[in-house]
Amino acid sequence: MQKKNWKAWLYLLPAIAFLSVFMVYPLIDVFVYSFEEGYNSASQTFWGTGLYNYSYVLHDPYFLQAVKNTFILVIITVPVSTGLALLISLGLNSIRRLRDFFQTVFFLPYVTNTLAVGMVFMILFKKTPYSDGLINLLIRFFGGQSVDFIDGPYWAKLLVMCIYTVWVVMPFKILILTSALASVPQDYYNAARVDGTPPLRIFTRITLPMIAPMVFYLVITGFIGAFKAYSDEVAIFGTNLNAAGMNTIVGYVYDMLYGDSGGYPSYASAAALILFAIVLTITVINLMISRKSTQF
Amino acid sequence: MDYEKDSLRLKRRGIVRKAITYTLLGLWALIVLFPFYWMLLTSVKSYSAYNAEYVPSFFTLSPTLQNYVDAFTTVNLARYFANTVIFTLATTAIMMVVIIFAAYAFARLDFPGRDLVFGLFLSLMMIPAELVVITNFVTITNWGMRNTFWGLILPSVTSVFYIYLLKENFEQIPEELYKAAKVDGTSDLKYLFKVMLPISQPTVVTIVILKVIECWNSYVWPRLITDDETRFLVSNGIQEIRENGFGRENIPAMMAAVVVISVPLIVLFLIFRKKIMAGVSRGGTKG
Amino acid sequence: MKVVLDHLTKKFPNRSKKGGDVIAVNDFTFEIPDGKLIGLLGPSGCGKSTTLNLICGLETPTEGRIFFGEDDVTHLPPENRGVGLVFQNYALYPHMTVLQNILFPLQNLKGEARPSKEEMRRRAEEAARLVQIDMLLDRRPSELSGGQQQRVAIARALVKTPRVLLLDEPLSNLDARLRLQTREEIRRIQRETGVTTIFVTHDQEEAMSISDLIIVMKDGFVHQIGKPQTVYDEPRNLFVATFLGTPQINLFEGRVENGRLYIGQDAVMKVDCADREKLTVGIRPEGFVLQEDGPLCCALQAVEVMGRDHSVVSTHPAAISTTIRSIIPSEETPQMKSGSVRFRLKPFKTYLFDAGTGERIPFSAV
Numbered sequence: 001m002q003k004k005n006w007k008a009w010l011y012l013l014p015a016i017a018f019l020s021v022f023m024v025y026p027l028i029d030v031f032v033y034s035f036e037e038g039y040n041s042a043s044q045t046f047w048g049t050g051l052y053n054y055s056y057v058l059h060d061p062y063f064l065q066a067v068k069n070t071f072i073l074v075i076i077t078v079p080v081s082t083g084l085a086l087l088i089s090l091g092l093n094s095i096r097r098l099r100d101f102f103q104t105v106f107f108l109p110y111v112t113n114t115l116a117v118g119m120v121f122m123i124l125f126k127k128t129p130y131s132d133g134l135i136n137l138l139i140r141f142f143g144g145q146s147v148d149f150i151d152g153p154y155w156a157k158l159l160v161m162c163i164y165t166v167w168v169v170m171p172f173k174i175l176i177l178t179s180a181l182a183s184v185p186q187d188y189y190n191a192a193r194v195d196g197t198p199p200l201r202i203f204t205r206i207t208l209p210m211i212a213p214m215v216f217y218l219v220i221t222g223f224i225g226a227f228k229a230y231s232d233e234v235a236i237f238g239t240n241l242n243a244a245g246m247n248t249i250v251g252y253v254y255d256m257l258y259g260d261s262g263g264y265p266s267y268a269s270a271a272a273l274i275l276f277a278i279v280l281t282i283t284v285i286n287l288m289i290s291r292k293s294t295q296f
Numbered sequence: 297m298d299y300e301k302d303s304l305r306l307k308r309r310g311i312v313r314k315a316i317t318y319t320l321l322g323l324w325a326l327i328v329l330f331p332f333y334w335m336l337l338t339s340v341k342s343y344s345a346y347n348a349e350y351v352p353s354f355f356t357l358s359p360t361l362q363n364y365v366d367a368f369t370t371v372n373l374a375r376y377f378a379n380t381v382i383f384t385l386a387t388t389a390i391m392m393v394v395i396i397f398a399a400y401a402f403a404r405l406d407f408p409g410r411d412l413v414f415g416l417f418l419s420l421m422m423i424p425a426e427l428v429v430i431t432n433f434v435t436i437t438n439w440g441m442r443n444t445f446w447g448l449i450l451p452s453v454t455s456v457f458y459i460y461l462l463k464e465n466f467e468q469i470p471e472e473l474y475k476a477a478k479v480d481g482t483s484d485l486k487y488l489f490k491v492m493l494p495i496s497q498p499t500v501v502t503i504v505i506l507k508v509i510e511c512w513n514s515y516v517w518p519r520l521i522t523d524d525e526t527r528f529l530v531s532n533g534i535q536e537i538r539e540n541g542f543g544r545e546n547i548p549a550m551m552a553a554v555v556v557i558s559v560p561l562i563v564l565f566l567i568f569r570k571k572i573m574a575g576v577s578r579g580g581t582k583g
Numbered sequence: 584m585k586v587v588l589d590h591l592t593k594k595f596p597n598r599s600k601k602g603g604d605v606i607a608v609n610d611f612t613f614e615i616p617d618g619k620l621i622g623l624l625g626p627s628g629c630g631k632s633t634t635l636n637l638i639c640g641l642e643t644p645t646e647g648r649i650f651f652g653e654d655d656v657t658h659l660p661p662e663n664r665g666v667g668l669v670f671q672n673y674a675l676y677p678h679m680t681v682l683q684n685i686l687f688p689l690q691n692l693k694g695e696a697r698p699s700k701e702e703m704r705r706r707a708e709e710a711a712r713l714v715q716i717d718m719l720l721d722r723r724p725s726e727l728s729g730g731q732q733q734r735v736a737i738a739r740a741l742v743k744t745p746r747v748l749l750l751d752e753p754l755s756n757l758d759a760r761l762r763l764q765t766r767e768e769i770r771r772i773q774r775e776t777g778v779t780t781i782f783v784t785h786d787q788e789e790a791m792s793i794s795d796l797i798i799v800m801k802d803g804f805v806h807q808i809g810k811p812q813t814v815y816d817e818p819r820n821l822f823v824a825t826f827l828g829t830p831q832i833n834l835f836e837g838r839v840e841n842g843r844l845y846i847g848q849d850a851v852m853k854v855d856c857a858d859r860e861k862l863t864v865g866i867r868p869e870g871f872v873l874q875e876d877g878p879l880c881c882a883l884q885a886v887e888v889m890g891r892d893h894s895v896v897s898t899h900p901a902a903i904s905t906t907i908r909s910i911i912p913s914e915e916t917p918q919m920k921s922g923s924v925r926f927r928l929k930p931f932k933t934y935l936f937d938a939g940t941g942e943r944i945p946f947s948a949v
Contacts, residue, residue: 005407005408007405007484008401008405008406008407008410009401009407011397011398011400011401011405012397012398012401012402012413014393014394014397014398014454015394015395015397015398015417015454015459016413018394018450018453018454019417019420019454019456021435022428022432022435022450022451022454023420023423023428023454024420025431025435026427026428026429026430026431026432026435027423027427027428029430029431029434030427030428030430030431033430033431087320088320088321088324091317091320091321092321094313094317095314095317095318095321098318098321102321102325103573104566104569105325105328105329106324106325106328107565107569107572107573108328108329108332108562108565109328110509110576111509111561111562111564111565111572112332112513112558112561112562113512113513113530113531113534113557113558113561114513115513115515115531115534115535116335116530116531116534116554116557116558117331117332117335117554117558119534119538119550119551119554120331120332120334120335120338120551120554121331123334123338123547123551124331124334130347130348130349130350131349131350131351131352132350133352134334134352137351137352167327167328167331170328172576175573175576175577176577179577224424228424228426230516231515231516231531234515234535235535238535238538238539239519239535239539250426253426253429253430254429254516254519254520257429257430257433257520258433258520265430265431265433265434268430269430272426272427272430273427275424275426276424276426276427279424
């Protein structure tokens with residue numbers, strides 16, 4: 001028996017070792033960093049402890065810009081992508097022919113390198129000396145004014161960012177919602193038909209309550225994911241997001257750590273912890289709402 | 297007859313609804329596929345032809361592979377590619393070993409403190425990567441592992457979630473099989489490799505595929521840890537090409553590079569379509 | 584409301600192989616009288632569920648028509664037919680309370696047909712009272728037992744006073760004790776409401792015990808329709824005879840020669856039908872009478888005590904099944920030691936069937 005205990009720990013050793021070094025220790029360390037004032041990564045010295053790092057970050061216009069961008073992104077993309085995915089999944093569930101084909105196509109963005117495809121989006125939206133780009137030509141064709149979506153006004157850049165984010169997150173949501181819809185027993189729909197339930201009422205009174213847990217799951221993971229947005233923005237606007245005015249909170253953390261303005265792990269830690277606090281709060285609120293409305 | 301009119305009306309409404317559904321789905325399929333088409337199309341347009349088009353054309357009559365040649369010769373795309381393959385394979389392989397042993401210990405071995413340790417493991421699932429990346433960056437830098445494969449690989453060879461997934465799967469294998477193996481004098485290790493792993497093969501394959509996708513597309517950590525061009529992965533490579541390389545003017549060549557780095561995963565997806573989709577709906581998150 | 588099925592046929596395209604369509608219901612013609620309880624009986628895959636779906640409108644027939652009274656409802660969608668349907672697994676909405684479930688069909692009504700809020704509530708409570716679940720109205724389906732869920736499902740089907748009530752395998756999800764209780768409950772509810780009720784089952788005992796009429800189906804064909812006792816006593820063919828009755832009817836190979844019915848070498852009965860080389864003889868378990876010089880001689884295997892009766896298990900060389908099971912009153916006991924047992928046969932419990940087609944051959948003993 002004694003020998004077996006020893007063996008079990010041996011099996012666990014690699015996992016525990018890696019997790020301790022790269023998960024547990026950093027977790028403690030990030031708090032430590034965030035309170036060490038004036039930390040210098042070259043000399044590894046600091047001159048005091050306190051809340052200065054938080055105060056600095058919260059007063060940094062780049063951080064505030066990043067918070068604003070992130071919040072706008074979250075508020076727009078989560079409802080839009082969830083709603084659109086629901087609509088598409090309902091469509092997918094109501095057809096038989098070509099269903100496999102559509103499902104495969106719709107899932108494609110999930111497995112592609114978002115950085116690579118982001119560049120295609122950039123080309124489609126970008127205005128260059130040679131060409132206005134395909135999207136602008138389309139806008140002009142319908143009688144609109146062409147806009148530089150990549151280096152132009154703030155709203156245009158935000159729009160591209162939201163469009164690309166929705167494009168990237170849709171596959172997962174469609175997949176989850178399609179299987180959630182398929183798992184609603186057919187008998188409920190038959191019962192509703194016999195009772196003469198109108199289609200809209202079937203949707204609001206039967207379908208929606210039955211898939212509510214999955215919708216909430218998607219909203220929660222959607223919020224978390226959107227708050228951590230970063231590489232999609234890099235794909236479209238380049239690595240210097242501060243210059244483009246398109247930075248996100250996570251982008252701010254990385255920039256503080258490394259890159260053109262880097263070398264400040266203390267500021268990065270403070271920013272990361274602020275992000276974590278925001279995400280945690282919103283997740284808890286989400287969970288409370290979903291508890292209340294999916295009880296059965 | 298009233299009834300006949302009724303049924304005719306219903307039939308017509310059904311057809312209209314179907315038409316709307318297919319149009320909507322077709323439209324979204326177009327939105328999904330168009331960027332892929334555009335990247336492929338642009339990558340075979342010649343540099344001069346592309347720049348001469350004020351209104352980009354939707355097809356080309358003189359496709360060229362010159363851009364692919366350019367992409368491989370002007371920058372070290374082949375090198376990025378090889379780096380990514382090495383990184384992906386090594387990370388996935390090491391991770392599988394780590395998580396298989398851990399899942400086995402949790403699922404089959406009985407030792408004091410097991411549930412406590414597993415609970416601690418699970419609580420780590422809630423920790424976002426952004427929180428620990430700061431210290432890991434400092435750690436790897438201090439260890440002098442910047443611009444090395446080990447620096448790239450080590451922080452991502454454990455996944456609590458995959459340990460959890462595999463442990464659940466292992467636990468579904470009936471206890472009787474373990475007892476039977478014990479009676480036959482099979483060692484624990486042999487039982488793990490001869491019985492448990494083959495039975496859990498679908499889950500193992502799912503985890504491998506998900507990890508490969510994750511590795512192939514990883515961008516943030518490699519960007520932090522590598523600034524030496526010879527250690528770039530494809531994501532960093534393509535970003536570098538775009539910002540400091542030929543991507544600034546030679547869009548077709550950049551698109552060729554984009555095609556090259558996107559193709560492996562798309563092929564993998566088309567082969568393991570069912571498995572990947574089932575695996576992702578069970579455990580993947582993105583977005 | 585009487586229900587008329589007129590040459591009703593339903594074909595499904597064959598998905599698996601290239602070939603003909605699958606005929607689920609074949610040329611079904613029958614008039615179901617008003618206010619009766621009808622059992623639609625058959626083994627699984629016989630087309631009984633499809634018939635039910637055709638009547639309620641979830642499927643449309645390939646050929647034939649359906650009338651409710653004088654109305655042709657063949658192409659009417661289910662909601663306009665005025666049917667109530669109880670599903671095999673009840674299909675209660677899990678996120679609604681019992682009351683909300685029962686109210687749901689009423690809330691779907693539109694225009695003049697839509698009752699006021701108070702009226703809806705009154706009717707829902709009335710339906711709940713009828714099935715005796717009026718004290719459970721605020722529970723959710725997950726908090727109810729199987730039998731209670733069943734009642735809620737019936738109340739939901741009855742609340743809009745349907746012209747026809749349809750039940751799909753209503754008892755199959757209940758345990759044995761509840762099954763007995765619930766089937767009487769269904770009978771009572773049907774009597775009280777007087778609604779024409781059709782229920783589908785694969786359990787012959789269930790169908791026999793409560794139905795006014797039973798319809799026996801197999802492979803899309805209706806084999807026999809009639810009062811339960813009549814169908815049991817006068818099966819039209821071999822399938823009906825074997826499908827009804829537990830223990831099952833005993834089958835033998837036999838022949839008629841010179842006005843005598845032979846089972847193997849035993850001449851068991853004088854009959855008035857023409858000679859036949861080969862036929863199938865069916866004898867109900869209760870058709871055997873112990874008699875020391877009885878004409879049918881069987882090898883005795885075992886006597887099972889069942890309280891009121893004895894079940895005698897024996898073998899006979901001409902028997903089609905491996906053992907013969909006969910039920911005899913417990914005061915008569917065969918002598919185990921002798922190793923054999925002799926029976927006389929009751930003529931009205933003995934049936935002759937064509938060995939090829941399985942059609943019943945009428946005869947009377949002389």
